[in-house]
Amino acid sequence: MKMMTAEQAAKAAKGLTFEKVWAAMMKSGQRMEGYNREWKEQIKELSKNFGGFSNSPGDLTESMFRNELWKKFKDIGIPVTTQSENAKFYDQDDRARGS
Secondary structure, eight states: OOOOOHHHHHHHHTTOOHHHHHHHHHHHHHHHHHHHHHHHHHHHHHHHHHHHHHHHHHHHHHHHHGGGHHHHHHHTTOOOOOOOTTOOEEOTTOOEEOO
């Protein structure tokens, strides 16, 4: 940015009053508040989207090995006769455990 001389600054400021400068500053502040609201909404949306994305690698890995997992249990001596993605397990008080 090129520097102004004192004469150029005086000429540019001619006609400005405190009220005009204050009004311009207030208008600028209102615009900044609007930008801040938009920014916060975008960050919130991005966080929500990224949160959903962060679960995807685990889901992918799980789905790749789920169908053959019973063989690994059999290899270490644990007989598996049933496999279900949505099985629920209950304790003695009929409270669900796991998902």
